[in-house]
Amino acid sequence: MNKASSILLLALLASLAVVLGYAVLSLPGQADGLADTVAAQMDSSGVSHPVTAVLLNFRGYDTLLEMAVLLLALFGVWSLAPQAHAGMSATSAGPVLTALFRLLTPVMILVAGYLLWVGAHAPGGAFQAGSVLAAAGVLMLLCGKRLGGRLAGWPLRVGLVLGTAMFVAVAAAVMLGGAHLLQYPIEWASGLILLIEAAATLSIGITLIALFLGVRPITGQQP
Amino acid sequence: MSSGLNTIAWIVWIILIPLIGAMLCFMWPRRGNLLGMISAIATVVVVVALYLQLLDQGVIRYAVGGWRAPLGIDLYADGLSVLMLLMSALVGLGVSFYARDYFKQDDENPAGFWPLWLLMWTGLNALFLAADIFNLYVTLELLGLSAVALIALAGSKDALAGAMRYLLVSLLGSLCYLLGVALLYHAHGTVDIQLLGSVVTVHPVSYAALGLMIAAMVLKSALFPLHFWLPLAHASAPTPVSALLSAVVVKASFYLLLRLWFDVFPAVTLGLGLLFGVLGAAAILWGSVQALRQTRLKLLVAYSTVAQLGYLFIPFALLSPIAWQGGVYFMLSHALAKAAMFMAAGNILKFGGHDRIADLDRVAQRLPITMTAFCLAGVSLMGLPPSGGFIAKWLLLEAALTFEQWLWAAVIIVGGLLAAGYVFKVVGYAFTQADHSHDARPVALTMEWAALGLAVGAITLGLIAPYPMALLAIGDPLAIREVSP
Amino acid sequence: MSLSMLYALAGVGLFVLGLHGLIVQTHLLRKILALNIMGSGVFMLMVALARRAPENPDPVPHAMVITGIVVAVSATALALALILRLQAMTGRAELPEQQTRP
Numbered sequence: 051m052n053k054a055s056s057i058l059l060l061a062l063l064a065s066l067a068v069v070l071g072y073a074v075l076s077l078p079g080q081a082d083g084l085a086d087t088v089a090a091q092m093d094s095s096g097v098s099h100p101v102t103a104v105l106l107n108f109r110g111y112d113t114l115l116e117m118a119v120l121l122l123a124l125f126g127v128w129s130l131a132p133q134a135h136a137g138m139s140a141t142s143a144g145p146v147l148t149a150l151f152r153l154l155t156p157v158m159i160l161v162a163g164y165l166l167w168v169g170a171h172a173p174g175g176a177f178q179a180g181s182v183l184a185a186a187g188v189l190m191l192l193c194g195k196r197l198g199g200r201l202a203g204w205p206l207r208v209g210l211v212l213g214t215a216m217f218v219a220v221a222a223a224v225m226l227g228g229a230h231l232l233q234y235p236i237e238w239a240s241g242l243i244l245l246i247e248a249a250a251t252l253s254i255g256i257t258l259i260a261l262f263l264g265v266r267p268i269t270g271q272q273p
Numbered sequence: 274m275s276s277g278l279n280t281i282a283w284i285v286w287i288i289l290i291p292l293i294g295a296m297l298c299f300m301w302p303r304r305g306n307l308l309g310m311i312s313a314i315a316t317v318v319v320v321v322a323l324y325l326q327l328l329d330q331g332v333i334r335y336a337v338g339g340w341r342a343p344l345g346i347d348l349y350a351d352g353l354s355v356l357m358l359l360m361s362a363l364v365g366l367g368v369s370f371y372a373r374d375y376f377k378q379d380d381e382n383p384a385g386f387w388p389l390w391l392l393m394w395t396g397l398n399a400l401f402l403a404a405d406i407f408n409l410y411v412t413l414e415l416l417g418l419s420a421v422a423l424i425a426l427a428g429s430k431d432a433l434a435g436a437m438r439y440l441l442v443s444l445l446g447s448l449c450y451l452l453g454v455a456l457l458y459h460a461h462g463t464v465d466i467q468l469l470g471s472v473v474t475v476h477p478v479s480y481a482a483l484g485l486m487i488a489a490m491v492l493k494s495a496l497f498p499l500h501f502w503l504p505l506a507h508a509s510a511p512t513p514v515s516a517l518l519s520a521v522v523v524k525a526s527f528y529l530l531l532r533l534w535f536d537v538f539p540a541v542t543l544g545l546g547l548l549f550g551v552l553g554a555a556a557i558l559w560g561s562v563q564a565l566r567q568t569r570l571k572l573l574v575a576y577s578t579v580a581q582l583g584y585l586f587i588p589f590a591l592l593s594p595i596a597w598q599g600g601v602y603f604m605l606s607h608a609l610a611k612a613a614m615f616m617a618a619g620n621i622l623k624f625g626g627h628d629r630i631a632d633l634d635r636v637a638q639r640l641p642i643t644m645t646a647f648c649l650a651g652v653s654l655m656g657l658p659p660s661g662g663f664i665a666k667w668l669l670l671e672a673a674l675t676f677e678q679w680l681w682a683a684v685i686i687v688g689g690l691l692a693a694g695y696v697f698k699v700v701g702y703a704f705t706q707a708d709h710s711h712d713a714r715p716v717a718l719t720m721e722w723a724a725l726g727l728a729v730g731a732i733t734l735g736l737i738a739p740y741p742m743a744l745l746a747i748g749d750p751l752a753i754r755e756v757s758p
Numbered sequence: 759m760s761l762s763m764l765y766a767l768a769g770v771g772l773f774v775l776g777l778h779g780l781i782v783q784t785h786l787l788r789k790i791l792a793l794n795i796m797g798s799g800v801f802m803l804m805v806a807l808a809r810r811a812p813e814n815p816d817p818v819p820h821a822m823v824i825t826g827i828v829v830a831v832s833a834t835a836l837a838l839a840l841i842l843r844l845q846a847m848t849g850r851a852e853l854p855e856q857q858t859r860p
Contacts, residue, residue: 059781067774073456073481074766074803083462083808083816087344100817101824109821111337111346115399115411116825118292122392122415123832125299126422127839128384177824204300207383211296218289231285233339261835264842266382407822414829418836425840433844434854437786440840444793444833445780451826452773452800458819459807 096239098171105175106243110232114221117214117250124210124257131265143193151193158186166251170240176213176247180254187259202267210260213253217246283323284335284348287358287398290315295391302383306373309387313369316394320362324355324744332748334404342405342465349404349466351748353601356741357401357528360605361521364612365394367727371616372513374717376426386426386513393419393517400525406454406537407464409529410447413493417443420522424510431509439506446489446526453486457537470536479541486533487545493526496549496586497556500579504563507578508571512619515571519578520612524604527585534589535751550590554684556583561691565698570618570628573695574611580688581607581654584669587681591672597751598742599668602734605741606661609731610653616724617647620716621703630702637703639713642721644703649728651696653735656689661734765806772799786841786851790834797830 088100088108095103105113143151162182169175197206220242221232229235234242260267294312298305327333327350335348368390376386396415403409421443424436458464460478473479495503507518560580567573584603588596620643621636622628637644653662666685673682734741745751772795779792801823808819845851 056782059778063774063778066777067770069484070452070481070770070773071767073477074770074807075763076477077459077763077807077810079760079763079810080812081459081462081807081810083459083811084343084818085811085814085816088817089814091340091344100814101820104817104821105824107338108340108345109338109818112408112411112821112825115408115415116828118295118392118395119411119415119418119829119832121296122389122418122422123835125295125384125388125392126418126425126836128382129389129422130425130839130843177828207300211299214292215296218292222285222289225282225285230335230339231282231337233337258831261831264839266384407825411825411829414833418833421836421840425843430844430847430854433840433847437837437840437844438853440833440837441780441789441793444837445777445796448773448793448796448800451797452803455800455804455807455819458822459804459810 094236094239096234096236096241096243097169099169099173101173102169102175102243106246107232107234107239110221114214114217114232117217117253120254120257121211121214124260127261127264128266147189148193151189154189155186158182158189162186162251162255166244166247169247170244176250177254179247179251180258183251183255184258184262187255188262191259191263197267199268206256206260206267209256210253213246213250213257216249220246281322282335283319283326284333284350284402285337286319287316287323288395288402290319291391291394291398295388295395298387298391299383302385305385305387309391310369310373312391313366313394316398317362317366320355320358320398323350324359327352327355327744327747343463343468346408347404347465347467348402350402351750352745353528353531353748353750354401355747356601356605356744357524358398360524360608361394361397361401363730364517364520364608364727365397367612367616367723368513368516370726371516371619371720371723374719375511375513375619386423386511389419389422389426390513390517393423393522397521397525401528404466405464406457406466406469410451410454413447413450413526413529416522416525417447417493420514420518423514423517424506426514427509427511429509431505432511435502435506435509438502442492442502446492449485449492450489453482453484453489456482456485466532466536470539473537473540475541479538483533483538483541487530487538490526490530490533491549494523494530494585495579495582497552497559497579497583500556500560500582503579504572504575507575508569512571512615512622515575515619516612516615519575519615520608523578523582524608527582527604531751546589546592549586550681553583553586553589554681556580556586557684557688558583558691561688561695564695565691567695568630570621570630570633570699571615573630573699574614574618577614577654577692577695578611580692581611584665584685584688587669587685588672591669591676591678591681593672593676594751595668595675596672598745599665599672601745601751602661602668602738602741603665606653606665606731606734609727609734610650610660610662613646613724613726613728613731614650614654616720616727617643617650620720620724623720624713624716626714630699633699633702633705635704635706637700640716640721642718642725643716644700646721646724646728647703648696648700649725649732651692651700653728653731655692655696659735660732662731664735664738760810762806762809765809766803769799769801769803769806772796772802775799784852786837786844786853790837790841793837794830794834797826801826 095107097103162179165174166179297308333350337346396412400412421436421440461472492499507515564573564576588600653660656662656666776792776796804819808816
């Protein structure tokens with residue numbers, strides 16, 4: 051773009067920055083937001099970490115839709131990409147990478163499990179654990195390993211939708227007693243949250259790995 | 274009997290059913306058509322159930338998780354949301370029938386049309402029922418990403434480029450919107466629409482958030498001059514996707530604009546109304562002229578969308594309740610008519626293998642059902658009686674003339690004439706013989722009847738006006754009762 | 759000016775910088791990176807202003823940012839797949855009208 055329009059653009063953006071900065075500075079320096087409201091309801095939330103409570107209980111509906119968005123990204127990527135062919139996966143990794151993979155993968159799986167468990171009372175939870183699983187999976191992909199024939203068909207699809215499906219199932223099941231969507235009975239709340247998070251961890255990990263691969267895996271047989 | 278049905282939380286199932294359907298279609302791609310149609314029909318049934326429940330109970334506010342706002346997320350159904358739900362349900366049903374024969378069943382790829390479309394429908398329904406501005410951000414993303422993936426299904430270079438541009442525009446809009454949400458939350462401690470409406474006052478943060486969020490919605494609704502991304506994206510998409518995009522998806526961001534305008538920012542709207550009116554008028558004139566200049570049918574229909582979306586912004590300048598009723602009615606009838614028109618265009622494209630308007634070789638005689646659908650849809654777009662488009666334009670004109678806004682009335686009338694211009698251009702060529710005859714490829718009957726069904730729906734809207742108007746009044750979403758002089 | 763305001767202003771700065779990159783850069787990958795920078799700016803603003811609470815930070819914006827990050831990752835993944843297809847088809851990772859510019 052020519053000089054005049056780039057100067058005009060810079061001027062416009064600078065004024066935007068000034069306007070936004072002024073708006074931000076006009077906010078009060080101290081504000082509670084919803085911190086107190088959340089703290090007041092923590093006892094009935096089923097977990098003791100406020101962010102997890104908001105994510106999986108108070109605003110769980112947002113998390114449900116967000117898992118649908120992640121699934122949607124996978125559907126989109128698979129609809130665009132061709133199916134992998136046999137020649138694509140045979141990259142031979144060097145000895146260092148392979149050794150790293152062998153050493154780190156069990157550790158990463160353990161860390162993921164820990165993050166899932168600790169999410170109830172400290173920073174952690176499904177998304178964090180799922181990301182660590184995904185990192186282990188990316189390492190696996192970089193080493194040239196791929197999911198074999200039968201596993202890459204139906205079982206893979208089950209793993210991908212499991213998180214969202216479990217979330218929807220729990221959300222709907224609690225309505226059976228006349229409660230609202232996602233209104234966990236208080237005594238079961240922590241168990242249900244852990245169940246949802248466990249399924250979600252698996253799904254998030256698998257979805258992120260599949261997104262990294264970018265192509266549909268070769269299926270050995272038709273499901 | 275009615276009390277038993279009333280205890281079911283239909284509002285929740287409207288969102289869950291398409292989501293479950295999407296997952297089922299992904300798991301069993303071989304049964305995609307069957308599972309997809311079942312999900313579509315189930316969704317329509319549940320929408321009708323909610324409509325009946327609304328007529329019975331009045332507005333419905335549902336606290337998800339049992340937590341009331343501001344802690345939790347509320348779902349809210351009033352007349353406007355149910356009208357939008359019915360609109361997308363009808364168009365969605367027609368598109369589902371159309372798509373059964375349009376897409377070849379691809380057993381190899383589980384991620385095809387149905388999972389993507391059903392997730393889009395989930396996003397649409399969740400958007401129309403949301404009462405929480407952050408929740409709306411997530412639904413906007415659901416809608417935008419599914420639209421991009423659906424456009425790209427066509428696989429052509431134009432489709433991929435159109436999808437990419439649409440994706441960039443959509444993400445830009447969503448991020449501006451999210452920044453507005455962040456500012457509003459940190460200023461007021463809530464993201465619930467009803468609560469925000471009572472606390473938003475004149476303040477720098479309110480103006481900043483207003484600017485960001487309104488700009489984002491105007492970009493996503495393709496108001497002139499931010500319409501540049503629409504024509505290629507809508508025209509190069511697969512036909513059922515084009516129908517969905519023009520009929521429903523652009524209306525979703527417009528609906529959000531209405532909600533923000535009336536419920537969140539009523540105290541701070543400045544003189545934006547006049548600006549919207551002017552841009553709307555520019556869209557009508559410019560879009561119609563561009564449509565007249567097109568040589569390809571689907572591009573003509575896409576530019577017609579740009580023009581017709583301009584009518585939606587005229588009520589902002591007229592500021593009368595009749596004008597708003599006209600605007601909403603316009604949204605509804607345009608949805609049915611434009612979906613029908615795109616489907617008809619798609620049939621013609623499939624029939625001849627091309628969509629050059631000048632070479633429409635006696636299509637009128639060879640595809641009579643499709644041409645009838647096209648003509649009926651054109652009647653509604655032109656605003657001729659009896660049709661939904663006529664009622665909508667009548668209301669807008671009445672509002673303009675009551676307030677002696679002659680300029681707006683002139684624009685509305687000229688817009689109708691220009692629409693007649695491009696509709697008759699197509700119809701004219703459809704009756705003439707082209708220089709070179711083309712081999713005809715068969716068009717499935719379902720595809721023709723789906724187009725005709727929606728077109729008849731647009732005409733029917735002209736005959737049943739009292740019902741949608743009564744529905745619109747429930748919950749008074751457009752502040753019709755509190756009219757400022 | 760408190761520390762949280764400083765970070766919030768930095769978030770605004772990132773947002774505007776990203777917007778500039780989105781408009782000016784022609785290569786699609788850079789446009790996507792610019793969008794991600796804009797997103798990071800918004801997230802930083804949300805989290806920074808949550809620190810204004812006198813005792814513990816407000817957890818709701820943190821949850822919103824986690825949701826936002828996942829949505830951003832999903833969008834980026836789809837965008838990258840689309841860029842790859844576009845490049846495979848046209849040979850360049852740019853929008854068509856920008857390919858013809860000198």
